[in-house]
Amino acid sequence: MAISLTEAAAAQICRNxxxxxxxxxxxxxxxxxxCSxxxxxxxxxxxLKDGDEVIERDGAKLVIGIESLPFIDGTEVGFEKQGLNQTFVFNNPNAVSTCGCGESFSIDK
Structure with missing residues (x-):
């Protein structure tokens, strides 16, 4: 499994x-x-639940259930601030499209 956290995402998880x-x-x-x-x-x-994977960086722990792994393998989880908005972002190589609002995605199966 190759899921990763950016430094900014790890820091935000710790803050939360x-x-x-x-x-x-x-x-x-x-x-x-x-939508997607x-x-x-x-x-x-x-x-933790049976089968959970834990990704750690700089003290932050991201837990991923086995049922979600096929959808997000290879994903980099980041955190961005734009003006007053701040959000986690997902660079998911499995996503073939995203909806206009950016909240959902689709994959090929």
Whole structure:
């Protein structure tokens, strides 16, 4: 599995965990939804499940469930600030298209 975190994404995950008051890390999942078929979901996680993979960088932990791995293998998770907006961004080589709003994506299966 080749999923990676940028330095900015790792720092933001650490800030979010600190703001929350603790936790193991953040779970990245792919769910059927949105205009293009799939949507990324990020939620705090306190416990690991069987089959979870953990990506660590600079103290940040990104947890990925086995069911999401085929959709995001090779993805680089980043974090960008543009003006007042800030968001996690996903450079996913498996995504063949994204919707206009940028919230969902499709893949070839």
């Amino acid at each position: 965990i600190d703001k929350r008051g603790g936790g193991l890390g953040v779970r990245l999942a792919v769910k059927p939804s949105g 078929g799939f949507m990324y979901s990020m939620d705090f996680v306190d416990d």
